Each structure stands twice: as structure tokens, then as C-alpha cells.
Amino acid sequence: MIQFEKVNFTYTANPEEMSLRNISLAIKDGECVLLTGPSGCGKSTLLRLLNGLIPEFYDGDMTGKIFIDGTDISEKGIYDFVGKIGTVFQNPRSQFFNVDTTSELAFGCENMAIPEAEILSRMEGTVSAFRIEKLMDRNIFELSGGEKQKIACASIHVLGPDIILLDEPSANLDYEAAENLRQIIQCWKEEGKTILIAEHRINYVWDLADRVVIFEAGRVVHDFEKKEISSFTDEQCRGYKLRSLKRISPQEIAFEKRNRAENRKKNINAEGREGNDFRKEDIRLEGFTYAYKSGENVLNIRKMQIKRAKATAIVGANGAGKTTFLECLCGIRKNKGKMWLDGKEYDSKARLKVIFMVMQDPNHQLFTESVLDEVLISMPEENEERAKQILSQVDLSDFADRHPMSLSGGQKQRVALACAIASECPILLLDEPTSGLDLTHMLEVAEILNQLKKQGRTIITVTHDSEFIEKCCDEVIVYGK
Amino acid sequence: MSGNASKKSFLDPRTKLLLVLVEAVLVLATAGGERLFWFRILFTVLPFLLLFTAGRYKSCITGGIVLGITLFLQYAVFPKAQGGLAMILLIVTSVITRFLPAYLIGAYVIQTTKVSEFKAAMEKMHMPDELTIPMCVMFRFFPTVREESTSIQAAMKMRGIGMGGRKASEMPEYRLVPMISCSAKIGEELSAAALTRGLGKSRKRTNICRIGFGIFDYLIFALVLATCVYWITGVIG
Numbered sequence: 001m002i003q004f005e006k007v008n009f010t011y012t013a014n015p016e017e018m019s020l021r022n023i024s025l026a027i028k029d030g031e032c033v034l035l036t037g038p039s040g041c042g043k044s045t046l047l048r049l050l051n052g053l054i055p056e057f058y059d060g061d062m063t064g065k066i067f068i069d070g071t072d073i074s075e076k077g078i079y080d081f082v083g084k085i086g087t088v089f090q091n092p093r094s095q096f097f098n099v100d101t102t103s104e105l106a107f108g109c110e111n112m113a114i115p116e117a118e119i120l121s122r123m124e125g126t127v128s129a130f131r132i133e134k135l136m137d138r139n140i141f142e143l144s145g146g147e148k149q150k151i152a153c154a155s156i157h158v159l160g161p162d163i164i165l166l167d168e169p170s171a172n173l174d175y176e177a178a179e180n181l182r183q184i185i186q187c188w189k190e191e192g193k194t195i196l197i198a199e200h201r202i203n204y205v206w207d208l209a210d211r212v213v214i215f216e217a218g219r220v221v222h223d224f225e226k227k228e229i230s231s232f233t234d235e236q237c238r239g240y241k242l243r244s245l246k247r248i249s250p251q252e253i254a255f256e257k258r259n260r261a262e263n264r265k266k267n268i269n270a271e272g273r274e275g276n277d278f279r280k281e282d283i284r285l286e287g288f289t290y291a292y293k294s295g296e297n298v299l300n301i302r303k304m305q306i307k308r309a310k311a312t313a314i315v316g317a318n319g320a321g322k323t324t325f326l327e328c329l330c331g332i333r334k335n336k337g338k339m340w341l342d343g344k345e346y347d348s349k350a351r352l353k354v355i356f357m358v359m360q361d362p363n364h365q366l367f368t369e370s371v372l373d374e375v376l377i378s379m380p381e382e383n384e385e386r387a388k389q390i391l392s393q394v395d396l397s398d399f400a401d402r403h404p405m406s407l408s409g410g411q412k413q414r415v416a417l418a419c420a421i422a423s424e425c426p427i428l429l430l431d432e433p434t435s436g437l438d439l440t441h442m443l444e445v446a447e448i449l450n451q452l453k454k455q456g457r458t459i460i461t462v463t464h465d466s467e468f469i470e471k472c473c474d475e476v477i478v479y480g481k
Numbered sequence: 482m483s484g485n486a487s488k489k490s491f492l493d494p495r496t497k498l499l500l501v502l503v504e505a506v507l508v509l510a511t512a513g514g515e516r517l518f519w520f521r522i523l524f525t526v527l528p529f530l531l532l533f534t535a536g537r538y539k540s541c542i543t544g545g546i547v548l549g550i551t552l553f554l555q556y557a558v559f560p561k562a563q564g565g566l567a568m569i570l571l572i573v574t575s576v577i578t579r580f581l582p583a584y585l586i587g588a589y590v591i592q593t594t595k596v597s598e599f600k601a602a603m604e605k606m607h608m609p610d611e612l613t614i615p616m617c618v619m620f621r622f623f624p625t626v627r628e629e630s631t632s633i634q635a636a637m638k639m640r641g642i643g644m645g646g647r648k649a650s651e652m653p654e655y656r657l658v659p660m661i662s663c664s665a666k667i668g669e670e671l672s673a674a675a676l677t678r679g680l681g682k683s684r685k686r687t688n689i690c691r692i693g694f695g696i697f698d699y700l701i702f703a704l705v706l707a708t709c710v711y712w713i714t715g716v717i718g
Contacts, residue, residue, distance in 0.1 A: 051677050082679035093628075094670035097680065099621060103597035106689045110597075111679035116689050123689075141624045159678070332635040357639055363663050364629070365636035367655035378640060405662045419640070 002027040002050065002163070002194065007064035009045055009054070009218075019045040021218040023064070029162075032185070032195040036202055037215035038241055038438045039410060043198040046215075047165045050196070051087045052078030068163070083112055086156030090168040090436070092148035101138045101151050108159045119158075126157045129187060146177025153184045164188055166197045170204065171436035172360070175250055175315075175464040178204045200438045203247045206232075214240055241439050244467040250315030253466050254476040281308045281342075283427070283458060288337035290321070290328050299324050301337075304477070311449055311459040313469045316479035322462040323360070325479070326429045329460070330357040341426070356425040360432045362412040366404040371396060371415055374404055378419035387422060394418045394448055410441035417448055428452065430461040434468045446471035491534070494602035496698040497590045503705055504528070504583045511579065516715045520708045525578070528585035535593050544585050551577045596620045597690045604688070610681070621671070622664075629663045 002025075009020040020042045027033055035043040048054045049066060056078040066073045068084075089095050098104040105126065109119040127133055132154055135147055143151065149169060156164065166185070170178045182204045188195055189208060197205055206212075212229050214222040222240065224232075234244050248256075283306040290299035299321045306312050316322055327333040331351035339346045346354065356378075359365055368374045375387040391397050394414040399407065404415055413433060420428050430449075434442045442465070449459055449472045463469060469476060492500075506512045508524050525548075532541045555574040562570055596617050603613040633656065642655055 053673055053677065056676060057673050078676055079679060079682045082677070082682055085677075087674075087677045089670065089674055091667075091670055093625075094667040095674040097617075097621060097671070097675045097678075098596045099624065100595050100597075103595055103690070106597070107680075108678035110687050110689065111682050113683050113685050113687050116687055119687065119689050141628065155678070327635065330639055332638050352639060352641070355639075359632065359636060361632070363666070364632040364659055365640065367637070367642070367658055369658075377642070405658075423640070 001029055001067075001069055003065075003067040004046075005065045005067070007049070007062065007066060009042075009049065009062045010060055011045075012059040012061070018218050019060070020049075023218075023220060025213065025220060025223075027194060027196070029194055030192045032189050032208055032210045033197070034202060034205055034209035034212045035196060035198045035215060036200065036212065036242060037221075038440060039200070039408065041215035042218040043215050044167050045218075047087065047167050047196060047198055049073075050081075050163070051085050051165055052076070052081050053087075082108065083159045084161055085163045085165060086159055086161035088149070088152050088156060088164070088166045088169045090171045092145045092152065092172055095152045096140050096148070099140060101140055101143075102136055104140065104151055105136075105155050105158050108155060112159070122158050122160070126154050130154050130157065130184060144177070145172050146174070146180060149173060149177065149181060150184070153181070157188075161193070163194045164196070166195070166199075168199055168436060169197070170199065170201050172432075174432070178464075182208065200243055200436065202237075202243055203245050206245050206247075214242070238439070243439050243442070246466055248466050250464065250478055253313075253315055253469055254478045257469075257476045282306060283308060284340040285329070286338045286340075288325065288328055288335065290324055290333065290335055299328060301325065301479075306458060306460060307475060308458050309453055309456045310474040311453055311461065311472050312475040312477060313473040314460065314462045314477050314479050315464065315469075322479060323431055326357060326431055326460070326462055330355045330429055332357070354425050355427045355429060356420040356423045357429040358413070358416045358420055358431065358433060360435060362409075362416040363405070365416055365419075366412060369403055370401050371404055371407075371418075372400040374415055375418050375422045378422040380424055390418050390421050393421065393451065395444065410437055410444075413437070413441075413445065414448070417445070421452065426456070427458045427460065430459065430463075432463055432465075433461060434463065434465045442468055443471065491695060491697050492531075492593075492701070493692050493694050493698050494590075494594050494598050495606065495692075496694070496701050497586075497594060498602070499705060500527070500586055500701065501583075501590060503708070504586045507708065509579050509583045513712045513715070517708065517712055520711070523704070524708075525582045528582050528589060531589050532585060535589065537589070537592060540585065540588055544581060547577065548581055551581075591620065591623065594620070595690065597688055598692055600686075601688045601690045601692050604686070605692070614681070618671075622668075625667055626660075626664060629667070630660060633659050633663070 004023045004025040007020055007023040008018060010018050023042075023046070035046060037043055045054070048058060049062070050068070050073075052073075054060060054062070062074075096104055097107055102123075105123050106119050109122065114122075127136060130150060130153070132150055135143065135151060140148060140151065149172075153169075170181055173181060178201070185195060185197070185205060185208055197209070199205065202212075206229065209229065210226050212222075212224045213220055214224075232245060234246065237243070237245055285301065285304040285306065288299055288301040288304075314322055314325070324333065328335045328337055328348070329339070329351065331348040334348050337348065339351055341354065366374055368377060371391065372384070372387055375390055376382045376384065379387065388397070388400065391400055394417055396411065396414055396418060399411065404412060407415065433445055437445065446468055449461075452459060453472075453474075459472075461473065463473075504524060507517065508521055511521070513520075529541055529544060532538075532544070551574050554570055555578070559567065559570045559574065599620065600613060600617055603616070636659075637652075637655060642652060
């Protein structure tokens with residue numbers, strides 16, 4: 001039993017804004033609760049109060065009381081919760097202390113000084129429950145995002161906690177990996193664990209939840225029981241500013257699109273048939289293959305056509321090399337693929353000049369000290385007037401002088417988009433542009449892309465987000481191994 | 482870069498640390514002078530053998546080529562060179578022949594040692610946690626920095642910032658700013674995750690890693706001992 005009694009919380013780092021206001025909430029043992037709401041609504045803060053990262057790691061002022069099984073947690077420290085509460089975090093890249101998977105699984109238990117023999121037998125149980133035999137004794141840096149998140153869940157499971165907290169665990173995962181995560185959560189549910197999930201992307205866990213709590217500006221604004229949420233519709237979700245509930249696979253997305261445009265010829269397959277519907281103004285791609293050093297071909301696209309001034313979504317299974325494809329297309333990964341645009345042939349080096357790519361983690365592509373500078377250096381000719389105009393287009397006018405690194409995830413994404421606009425490149429690539437965005441931010445990105453299409457830019461995006469595809473993509477290409 | 486973790490090394494982490502020390506003293510700092518010449522040759526070859534047995538053929542071959550070229554310059558070109566060229570050759574060749582073996586043994590240790598093996602070894606040597614934990618984090622941090630750095634480099638290439646490109650003078654700054662902020666962010670998230678799993682909870686930790694000395698460890702000890710004895714007898718005699 002977890003009880004919050006009139007809890008208020010303000011971070012020391014952000015004293016003007018109260019992160020939690022007057023929260024009173026009781027969570028029963030074995031309940032699976034989905035916490036949702038717009039970015040910055042306080043749902044992650046709630047989890048940090050439970051796992052002890054507040055006050056151990058993040059400072060702030062708290063009033064009110066929190067009880068776990070009747071004990072006031074303010075009398076306890078972060079270490080008292082190890083083995084009792086497990087936390088899965090958002091970023092799969094930064095949850096590992098070890099370099100190899102096996103040691104990572106043992107790590108928590110070793111810290112608890114559990115005898116070696118018992119650790120090994122616990123690990124055996126977890127490995128078979130999660131079916132991760134193939135991931136054992138591997139280098140974590142060589143795993144995909146979905147595999148890393150599986151290992152993160154497994155390393156929590158080995159500790160056998162009663163309470164499991166997940167803080168936006170699917171933010172960096174594609175469709176298939178999110179489905180795998182769902183199975184793990186289901187497994188925990190069956191074991192009777194108390195589960196709290198903070199998420200924007202609610203579709204993959206919606207029907208697992210016994211209860212949905214919606215936050216807004218630090219307050220609980222709605223608290224729905226199982227019977228209320230099971231009949232929820234997408235319209236209702238939109239009313240509460242939530243993302244779509246639809247759980248549809250990339251193949252289904254493409255299928256729906258195709259059905260809707262019956263009479264239009266389209267290229268569903270990455271192997272695509274060239275020919276009948278080839279139009280002169282289309283962008284033509286040929287011979288994109290890429291193999292890692294290990295020799296396995298991760299990319300094999302013989303022919304593909306992309307419509308000019310439209311948005312094309314590339315969807316596909318996990319680990320199918322979608323990001324690699326974007327990198328090859330953009331030219332940052334050298335390869336032999338050729339592109340034709342307006343009858344001119346572009347090799348990988350020439351493509352760098354006409355293609356701009358917004359990466360999945362915008363932190364990697366923001367270099368300067370202010371948002372305005374960031375836009376200026378992207379322009380072929382620096383022009384402050386135009387730069388300011390672009391910033392207002394992406395709704396960042398008020399942030400022109402801020403340091404890019406001080407912005408939120410959604411804002412950084414928009415800075416990267418502003419740079420793309422400023423670059424005047426006719427083709428724009430986006431890698432999972434909506435990962436970790438709430439409804440409002442996702443709609444903003446979609447709106448910007450729709451404007452860009454009108455201005456004649458061609459957009460190619462890798463995505464798993466069916467709602468986003470619906471809002472701004474004209475074509476869907478399913479990309480398989 | 483395939484399966485760092487699965488490639489097992491037959492040396493104990495403690496032996497590896499000893500080797501790093503010996504390479505540094507004997508080859509890098511050339512302690513013992515002329516008298517230890519043949520031992521120095523032996524310890525120059527040793528890293529290659531170790532890398533080979535660990536399946537790191539690429540490092541082995543690249544290292545071999547670099548060493549080969551250096552030796553060629555040292556013995557075939559240097560005697561004929563004069564003036565400034567001779568000076569440059571002397572500096573370059575002596576730096577490479579000294580540093581390369583130490584670098585290779587370092588690469589071998591990093592690539593073949595698991596973090597938990599290293600931790601177990603440090604605990605067996607009764608090293609304090611204050612020293613062990615930061616060193617463990619280093620193991621974890623190198624690949625992270627490399628990963629981040631690769632992504633940032635790709636982004637710079639795409640935006641046309643780079644050597645010879647636009648804004649060449651600001652390049653180091655553009656490179657460092659995201660590098661530092663990404664690494665700091667990852668470091669912060671990493672410590673938060675490690676704390677919730679009890680890192681630093683108890684004085685006594687357990688470790689599922691079995692480490693211990695085998696025949697090869699004793700062979701290395703014998704070799705190091707022989708080197709020391711020969712050196713000391715030289716100094717005394």
C-alpha cells in the first residue's frame with residue numbers, strides 16, 4: 001500500500017514552479033497504475049519521491065507525508081528501498097553500470113551482498129522468465145535500444161522488488177520493442193507486483209492498467225477506475241490531451257493508408273516496383289546497401305521512390321536498420337547508394353548538401369551558445385531577420401537568446417527543425433521525431449512539417465507513431481530486413 | 482567490435498595490472514638501460530601475443546605495421562639521414578617504440594576485462610572503494626564517450642561544420658559543447674540508476690565473478706621476477 005497525503009513538492013532548481021500540488025493518492029498492493037499528462041505535469045516527480053532519488057539526488061522542498069506499507073518514508077534513505085522498489089528509466093543508454101549484460105543483471109544483488117549462489121539462481125529464473133538467453137554475456141554497447149531496455153527490466157527483476165516504477169520507459173522504443181516491454185509489464189502484473197508507469201505513450205499499456213491517473217500542472221485532475229477506462233475512446237483521450245489509444249503495427253498503418261487511397265498507385269514495399277507510377281519529379285533512390293563489419297547486411301534497398309513535397313513515413317520492425325538507412329541517405333555514412341533529384345545524380349557526398357537530418361537525440365546536433373546562433377550557422381548566408389522569422393515559425397521566438405541545452409526535449413527538437421528550415425535543404429530527414437513527446441508537442445511538430453510541405457520541401461521520416469503519421473504523412477513505406 | 486564480453490582472457494586482472502606497470506617502467510621509461518635490452522624486446526612482443534590470443538587481430542596487425550615501419554625508419558633510414566630530418570626521425574621513432582607497447586597492453590586490458598572482474602580484483606587487493614568505483618566508471622565511460630562522439634561528428638558533418646568546411650575555427654568548441662553536456666547528462670542519469678540499485682549500500686559486496694591465478698599468470702610472474710633479479714644484480718654488481 002502506497003499513500004500520499006497532501007504532498008506538495010518544489011524543486012530547488014526551479015523554485016518558481018510547484019511540481020506537485022496537494023497530491024493525495026492511495027495505491028493498493030498489486031495495482032497497476034498508469035500516470036499520464038502533459039510534459040512537466042509532475043508524474044516523474046511522483047516516482048522520484050517514491051524511489052528516494054528525491055531527496056538523495058534531486059533537492060527540493062516537500063510538505064505532506066508519504067507512507068509505504070504504513071511506514072513514513074521520510075525516515076528512510078534511498079538504500080532502504082533497494083530490493084523493495086525497482087525503477088526502470090527512460091534512456092536505455094544511461095542505465096548501465098557494467099559493460100556486459102551478465103554482470104549488469106548481478107549488479108543490484110551484489111550491492112545487497114546477497115550470496116553468490118543465490119544470485120546465480122535468481123538470475124537463472126529471470127533469464128528464463130524474460131526469455132533473454134540470447135542476450136546473456138553480451139556487450140551492452142552492441143545491443144539495440146529495445147534489448148537494452150529488456151536488460152534494464154531484467155536487472156530490476158533479479159532484485160525481486162514488490163513495487164516497480166517505470167519512468168517513460170518506452171520513449172526511445174519502436175513499436176515492436178514497446179510490445180516486448182508490454183509483455184514484461186504483464187509478467188510483473190501476474191506476479192502481483194505493484195506497478196506505477198509514467199507515460200505519454202499510453203497505447204501499449206492502456207488495457208493492462210487497473211487505474212489511470214491524469215496529472216496537470218502538478219495536480220491530479222482525473223482518477224479513472226478500470227471499468228471507466230476500458231470503454232475510453234480516442235476522442236475522450238484528445239479531450240484530456242492524451243495520445244491515441246490505438247495499438248497498431250507498422251504493417252497495419254501501411255495497410256490502412258493503402259485502403260484509404262484505393263485508386264492511387266503506391267509503393268508499399270521497400271523493394272518497391274519501379275515503373276508504372278514513376279513520375280519524373282519523384283526522387284529516385286537506388287542501390288542502398290550497407291553492411292556492418294560483422295558482414296551482415298543491415299540495409300538492402302535496390303529501388304525506392306519518394307514523392308516530392310510530400311511526407312513519407314518509413315515504418316518497420318525493430319533493428320531493421322531504419323536509422324542506418326537515414327544515415328546512408330543523408331550521406332553521413334559513406335555508401336554507394338545513388339539518388340536522383342530533378343534529373344541530377346547525387347552520390348553520398350553530394351547529398352550532404354541537399355539533405356538535412358534531424359536526429360533522434362537532438363542533443364547531438366546543437367552546438368552553439370544560443371538558439372538564434374544555432375539557426376544562423378545553419379543558413380547558407382547568415383541573415384538575422386530571416387532567422388527570427390524561422391524561430392517564430394516553430395514558436396521559439398521567446399527563446400532566441402537561451403542556451404539550447406537549457407531547453408526541454410520538445411523545444412530542442414523544434415530548434416533542430418528550425419535549423420533544418422534555415423538550411424534551405426530541399427529534403428528533410430527525421431529519425432523518430434515524436435519519441436517522448438506529449439500530444440501538444442507532437443501536434444506542433446506535425447503542423448510545422450505540414451507547413452514545410454506547402455513550401456515544397458520533401459520529408460522522409462522514420463517513425464512508429466501512427467497518430468503522427470495520420471496527422472502529416474502522405475505515404476507509408478514498410479521497411480523489412 | 483564484436484563481443485567484448487564474450488572473449489575471455491586467460492589472465493587474472495591483477496596480472497594484467499602488473500603487466501601495465503612493467504610495460505610502463507621497462508619499455509616506456511626504459512628503466513635499466515642497455516642491460517635489459519633483450520627483456521625490453523620480449524615485453525615489446527608480449528602485447529602482440531596477448532592481443533592475438535584474445536582474438537584482437539585487427540589491433541595486432543595495425544600495431545605490427547606501425548612498429549614495422551618505425552623499426553625500418555630507425556635502422557634503415559635514420560643512419561643515412563642528416564640534420565633536422567635525423568632529429569625528427571629520432572624523436573618520432575623513439576616515441577613510437579616506447580609508447581606503442583604500453584598503449585597496446587592498455588587496449589588489451591580495457592578490451593578483455595569485465596568491470597566486475599576488475600572490481601573483484603581490486604577488492605582482493607584490498608583497495609579502497611574510493612579508488613575502485615571511479616576506475617570502474619572509467620571502463621563504462623570510454624565506450625559512452627566514443628558513442629556520443631561518433632553521433633556528434635556525424636551531426637557536424639551533416640551541417641557542414643568541420644575541417645575545411647565552414648566555421649573551421651569554432652570547430653573545437655562546437656565539438657566540445659554537446660560532448661560535455663551529453664556526457665554530463667549521461668553521467669547524472671547513470672549515477673541515479675546505480676543509486677536506486679544500491680551502489681555503495683554496504684561495505685561488503687558480493688561478486689559472481691570468479692577470478693584467480695592460473696598457469697599463465699605464474700609464467701608472467703616468473704618472467705617479471707627474472708627481469709627484476711637480472712636488473713638488480715646488474716645494479717649491485
